[in-house]
Amino acid sequence: xxxxxxxxxxxxxxxxxxxxxxxxxxxxxxxxxxxxxxxxxxxxxxxxxxxxxxxxxxxxxxxxxxxxxxxxxxxxxxxxxxxxxxxxxxxxxxxxxxxxxxxxxxxxxxxxxxxxxxxxxxxxxxxxxxxxxxxxxxxxxxxxxxxxxxxxxxxxxxxxxxxxxxxxxxxxxxxxxxxxxxxxxxxxxxxxxxxxxxxxxxxxxxxxxxxxxxxxxxxxxxxxxxxxxxxxxxxxxxxxxxxxxxxxxxxxxxxxxxxxxxxxxxxxxxxxxxxxxxxxxxxxxxxxxxxxxxxxxxxxxxxxxxxxxxxxxxxxxxxxxxxxxxxxxxxxxxxxxxxxxxxxxxxxxxxxxxxxxxxxxxxxxxxxxxxxxxxxxxxxxxxxxxxxxxxxxxxxxxxxxxxxxxxxxxxxxxxxxxx
Amino acid sequence: xxxxxxxxxxxxxxxxxxxxxxxxxxxxxxxxxxxxxxxxxxxxxxxxxxxxxxxxxxxxxxxxxxxxxxxxxxxxxxxxxxxxxxxxxxxxxxxxxx
Numbered sequence: 001x002x003x004x005x006x007x008x009x010x011x012x013x014x015x016x017x018x019x020x021x022x023x024x025x026x027x028x029x030x031x032x033x034x035x036x037x038x039x040x041x042x043x044x045x046x047x048x049x050x051x052x053x054x055x056x057x058x059x060x061x062x063x064x065x066x067x068x069x070x071x072x073x074x075x076x077x078x079x080x081x082x083x084x085x086x087x088x089x090x091x092x093x094x095x096x097x098x099x100x101x102x103x104x105x106x107x108x109x110x111x112x113x114x115x116x117x118x119x120x121x122x123x124x125x126x127x128x129x130x131x132x133x134x135x136x137x138x139x140x141x142x143x144x145x146x147x148x149x150x151x152x153x154x155x156x157x158x159x160x161x162x163x164x165x166x167x168x169x170x171x172x173x174x175x176x177x178x179x180x181x182x183x184x185x186x187x188x189x190x191x192x193x194x195x196x197x198x199x200x201x202x203x204x205x206x207x208x209x210x211x212x213x214x215x216x217x218x219x220x221x222x223x224x225x226x227x228x229x230x231x232x233x234x235x236x237x238x239x240x241x242x243x244x245x246x247x248x249x250x251x252x253x254x255x256x257x258x259x260x261x262x263x264x265x266x267x268x269x270x271x272x273x274x275x276x277x278x279x280x281x282x283x284x285x286x287x288x289x290x291x292x293x294x295x296x297x298x299x300x301x302x303x304x305x306x307x308x309x310x311x312x313x314x315x316x317x318x319x320x321x322x323x324x325x326x327x328x329x330x331x332x333x334x335x336x337x338x339x340x341x342x343x344x345x346x347x348x349x350x351x352x353x354x355x356x357x358x359x360x361x362x363x364x365x366x367x368x369x370x371x372x373x374x375x376x377x378x379x380x381x382x383x384x385x386x387x388x389x390x391x392x393x394x395x396x397x398x399x400x401x402x403x404x405x406x407x408x409x410x411x412x413x414x415x416x417x418x419x
Numbered sequence: 420x421x422x423x424x425x426x427x428x429x430x431x432x433x434x435x436x437x438x439x440x441x442x443x444x445x446x447x448x449x450x451x452x453x454x455x456x457x458x459x460x461x462x463x464x465x466x467x468x469x470x471x472x473x474x475x476x477x478x479x480x481x482x483x484x485x486x487x488x489x490x491x492x493x494x495x496x497x498x499x500x501x502x503x504x505x506x507x508x509x510x511x512x513x514x515x516x517x
Contacts, residue, residue, distance in 0.1 A: 242465035252462035256440070257490070302437040303490045305467045310420050310493070312433045345461045401461040414460045417437060 002108045023189055024068070024196035029203045032229035033061045035384060036221060038208050038244060039237040040064025042073035042184075042370065043362055045191035045202070046377020047236060047384070049107075052198035054378070055385035060200045061230075062192075063223060065207035069188035072238045072369060075307075075339035077262050077294050079275050079286060080371040081118040081179035082143055085134045088395040088407050089348060090141045095392050096375030097143075097178060103374060109190030111182050112289065118179035118275040119148065119156070121324075123168040127279050131174035138176070148173045157272055159325050167323045168280040181275060181286050187373055211248045218248065218358035234360040234384055236376075239305070239340025241363040250355055253363075254345040254401050256416040258299040259338045260367045261309035263317065266332045267291030276324070283320035292334060295321060299341060299367060301417040309338040341367045346406035347419030351379050351393040360384050361398060366419050420493050425500060426480040434478035440464065441471040441485055467491055473501060 003021070012019055035051060037044045040062045051057045064070075080100055082093035104111050122128035128147075135145035150162045150170050162170040192202055203225070212220035212227060220229035237244050239257050268291050275286040285295035297317035300309045314336065322329055344350060344364030349372065351362050362380045365372060379393035389397070395407060401414075412418040420432040440463050446455040464470075470490045475483050483501040488494070
């Protein structure tokens with residue numbers, strides 16, 4: 001599958017770049033498949049790729065209502081990390097991190113994974129103690145974590161105001177060096193090409209309008225391009241989970257859809273070479289390879305399917321940015337956008353069989369789905385192929401709420417807007 | 420986004436605190452109906468369209484309000500006091516408003 005190499009790039013350059021094959025075909029949907037995956041975002045495409053590669057299931061269709069990668073995989077702030085407190089989360093996201101570390105080679109597609117580190121700033125001694133606890137929990141499970149002093153942080157991020165008269169003085173930080181960023185669009189395109197070359201049909205502009213049923217059992221979907229039958233129907237639609245599940249007659253879910261805004265500034269010279277998060281509010285920032293500062297904060301905080309936000313959060317995010325980096329006061333914001341996040345009741349995802357027979361569900365990523373893309377696809381493919389979860393996603397069932405086994409990393413309770 | 424408080428008039432959303440889904444029905448505190456409690460705590464309708472929700476005018480008169488807001492357009496079609504509206508029949512009425 002190695003279509004991209006130094007030699008092929010050179011050869012095609014001399015031929016005017018006219019001989020490249022499209023990264024994926026544009027097939028019409030067949031009448032039936034072994035597996036249908038609803039949702040052509042990162043998680044759906046990764047699932048298709050691992051179904052084909054790891055389990056040899058290639059009679060698969062990925063149905064995308066818009067164009068490929070037009071949802072959250074093209075709308076996030078590209079950060080990748082595995083710095084969690086609870087073991088179920090740490091194991092899952094660390095599996096993802098290990099897949100990220102080899103992803104460009106695996107896909108023969110440069111996803112521009114950059115292990116520039118992710119630093120969480122602490123602004124009170126209590127918060128620093130809390131980060132020490134989290135760092136210890138991570139290291140117990142073999143994940144890298146280190147505490148940093150203000151002087152070390154200042155050397156890493158010279159623009160940061162660490163003086164004692166800063167509005168929120170920095171007392172230390174928790175660094176995961178292996179964390180970083182990846183090129184989000186390339187992740188979608190790389191998985192799409194990998195799945196396509198193994199025989200998966202990626203069907204764009206194909207909106208699912210309902211489910212075919214045989215009694216309780218889901219046997220396929222109705223779409224804007226006709227009915228398609230399948231032995232197994234997998235749902236990976238992130239923010240639209242509520243809507244799609246209602247089409248299947250599932251009226252309520254432990255999910256609320258909220259909008260998360262993100263922002264990018266005009267291009268600057270190298271300013272910050274890590275991902276930094278602010279501990280006194282909710283703010284995170286990194287610099288893209290083009291030079292723009294990419295940053296965001298909290299969700300807007302009320303149910304929304306609108307892929308745009310409201311001004312109060314814009315104001316709040318800018319204030320937090322200036323509290324950390326007063327020097328950015330005159331940098332212009334280039335654009336902002338919003339993505340719909342399906343916030344679960346404990347802040348952790350759901351990768352599960354069901355809730356109907358013949359159906360498989362992947363949702364509840366809150367606003368942390370991008371970093372999970374490889375492991376989400378890998379675990380979801382395992383679950384679909386074997387009709388049982390892998391150890392990595394066994395705790396992330398839909399019925400964990402019912403059974404009282406929530407995975408609440410932030411300890412916020414069943415209050416989605418606070419996760 | 421502006422919310423028109425029945426006491427204070429139209430005010431910016433920053434004066435309000437979102438208190439969540441207004442469709443949830445809290446079981447009787449003495450109830451030992453596990454399913455009802457589970458549904459109250461975890462299950463949500465999460466509609467794409469008109470949503471019945473509770474907001475508090477925390478930066479103003481501090482009244483709790485029942486707001487019907489479209490989750491696709493942020494358009495608000497009704498605002499009423501929650502007080503005196505505790506029966507489930509009244510809730511459904513609020514939901515059914517055009």
